[in-house]
Every structure is written in structure tokens, then in C-alpha cells.
Amino acid sequence: MIVSMTLELKDIPGQLVLALSPISEFQGNIMSVVHQHDEKTPRGSIPVQITFEIEHSVLNKLIDRLEKSGVKVARVGEERLRSTVSVILIGHIVHSDMGDTIDKIDSTGFAEVVDMSLSMPAIEKTSSAYLVINAIGEKELGKALDIMREVAAKKDLLLIEPIRLNSVGS
């Protein structure tokens, strides 16, 4: 699983190593570390955002270890939806039940519509929508796009997808 964590470190030397080494010990693969030394918390500690990949079974042990070594774990979250795609829909979007279109993606369990802007120039005129779909991986994102294509075809909407060559095969 991919985990994002906010840790709070004491403002003394050696604290970042103290926070990172247990992750390595538990075979975690660190993907990013954001260390903002000049942004202190009201408690005077320094917040660090870390994203890493780790076995689900050892996560609690890792948190224990961090807390015991004096690193405060302020937030733990699973980064579930890592892949993202933007699309545009054109047509009678509202009349064709936008809620249902979004539902079809959200109900998959592996993808969600996370952002949407709608532009409706006038009643009876075609409207346009911009949607951002997130999914847990590229494969799932592909499946979500398949669903969108199916829905668009059924509801007679024009689906504009992004160019693909750069993301696939490159």
C-alpha cells in the first residue's frame, strides 16, 4: 500500500534520520519527503510529509517504533488514488443524468470522479463538463475510461480524452 504520513520532529539535529530509518528497516520504499524547516507547528516541532510504499501488515509496528523514538505521527493516510485523468464531456449532460454518470465511476471501488466543472450556456443548448477521474493505478484508470466511453456512447455525449502516446509505451 502507499502511505502518506505527517510526522512532527523536534528541532534538534539528527531527527530526520531518526524518522526515516525505521521506514527502511520495515522494507518501506520512500517515494517523497517534504521537510519544511521554517514552518514550525505551534508546539515548536517541524512537520515532515513522507510518502512511501509499505506492506500493510507492518504499518502499525512502524508507527509504534516511530512514536517510541520520539517522532510524533500527526497523520497517517492511505494514498489510494494515484492515477489521474482529465476528460471533457459535451452534450445534454444534465438531462442525461450526470449523477448516474459519476455513480458509474464511483461505484467501481477503484476509481472516483474527484473534480467536475460544468458550463451550461442556455437551456436547450448543449452543455460542457470537465471531469477529473482518479484511480488506484493505470490499469484501473483505463477501466474507468472504458466505462466513460460506454456511458458517453449510450447517452450520446462527446467524450474528449487526453492524448495518449506520451503516457503509454513511452
Add this chain to the structure above:
Amino acid sequence: MRIVNISIIGFGAVGQGVARSILSKQEYLKKEGIDLRVVGISDSKGSEINTTGIDLKSALLRKKQKGSVGSNNALDIIGDVEHDIVVEATPTNINNGEPGLSNMRLAFKSGKHVVTSNKGPLALHFNELKEAAEDNGLFFRYEATVGGAVPIFNLVHEALGGNTVFGIEGILNGTCNYILTRMSEERMPYYLALKEAQELGIAETDPTYDVEGIDSAIKLVIIANSIFGLDSTYKDVDVTGITKITPEALELANRNNYVVKLICEAREGKLTVAPRLVPKRHPLAVGGTLNVASILTDLAGRITISGKGAGSIETASSILSDILYIARNL
């Protein structure tokens, strides 16, 4: 000095552009050691033949004044006049490829190399024509059929030789690109942008061929057959045009740092023409009437070229380059 005799079949914008560029490149050709002579020109109304070389200046003038290059009728330049290269520049006919198709068949049958800008015969009978050329040991060059001045086939077949091409994406229709660019810049509805394009001569009175994506699809078929060795025709392309696109959609795209372009895509044997979101700073996001092609290969990575996709002299640039390629390899 090597004498290379050519004929120009079809003397419209492209054919005249070829004549003009040959005229303006006399010095260049001399330096190359090539004496390029046009021994026959024909248009829909007549023809002129001169085995020692037609005076191109007066041929162009006659065409301008009388609407035709000559009064000789029914003379079969391709079959009966001795020469090396047939420049086939008759208009594209997507229904049966004629008259270009018969012209090309006859050229190969009578031992002449073919250079063409005519998409119809290639979109319908690419492999037959390619084989006819190969069987007779002749060159078949068609750079001008796709992308106007943009040298897509030369790039892939010559400059990128040795590379395996994974896929190609591009904008191959300047009319659609112009309309989408104007809709996006001015927040114009589709019909107004189309009207403006028609007034400027960028779109035709009947714009169907361009705006429904047919022209793009035909070019994609030629690319697919030439570069991927497919045996595809227009029917194999999944085509969506630009007529349903709203200015609001372009505005939403713009707000999220995208532009919408009519993109031709050949990938994994699938051919698609459809409006697509292109990140604003992506090399495919060219504006106006420009064409662009992005080629993804194994060794060179991604190569993108863009340039003018239409115009008499621009198209003649591709034709002249094909003529010179043959002349150097005769």
C-alpha cells in the same frame, strides 16, 4: 549534367506550384548536377508536350490566361511520352481514387517513377501501388500527400531508419486546427469560426471533408500503411469530427491548461481521429493552420515536427524533394 525528364499530370494549385518551384530553383538544380526538364503537362482540359522541355513560364501564363495549359487533347503523356518521373497532382477523389489511380497504374506499367500529392489512390489501394512500383523496380514517393510541407515519410523512412516506430500522433488538417484555435482564442461558437475560415479560403464551401475528420482519417491511413505496413483503408479508422465542440468546452480545457485539437493517432494497429485534450505546453499544441506529427520510436525516443500543412509552394516543396531523391538515385 544528368537530364531528368518529368511530366506534371494535374495543373491546379499543386501542379503550378511544382512548375514555379522548378523555375525558381534553376541555380540550385544546376549545382546539384541535375537538368530537370518538364516534357509534358496536362490538366483537365488539355495538355502540352515538348520532349526537349516545356517553357514553364509561358505554360503558367497560358494556364492563367486561358484556364488550360494547352489544346492538345486525348494525348496520353504518361503512356506515350518518354520520360522518367510522373508527378501525379490531380485532385483527391476518395470514392474511387480516379483519375489518379489509373494514372499511377499506367505510370508503373510503362516504367515511370511516381511522385504524388494525391491522397485518394493511396488511401484506397496503397499496397497494390507499392507492389506495382517494387515489381517494376520503380520509385513511389508521396511525401506531399500528408502534412503538406512537413516531411513525415522522409523523416521516418530515411532519417529515422533503424528505429521501430511505436506510434504516431498528430494534427494533419489545418482547417480544423484553425477553427479550434479561433474558437479557443475568441470564444467563438463553431459556426462563426467556420464562417471566418471559409471567408479566408481556409475552409471550403462544403467543409464536411475537413470538419468531419475525413481528410485527417485518409492521411492517417496513408501513414499507417506506409509506416506500419498495414493494409488499412478509410473504413478502418474510428473517426470523430469537430462539429460538436463548444466554446465552453474549450474554455474549461483552457482553465485547466489544456487545448482541444483534432488528433490523428496510430498506435498498436488502431487508427483513431478524434478531438483530444493536449496540455498547453505540449509540442503537439500548435495553433493556426499548422500541422504537426509526433513520432514515438525505440531508439530516438519522441520526435516532433511541425510546419505548414497546405499551400501551393509548400506542397511543391515536398514534391520537389521527392523528385530530387529519385533523380539522385537514378
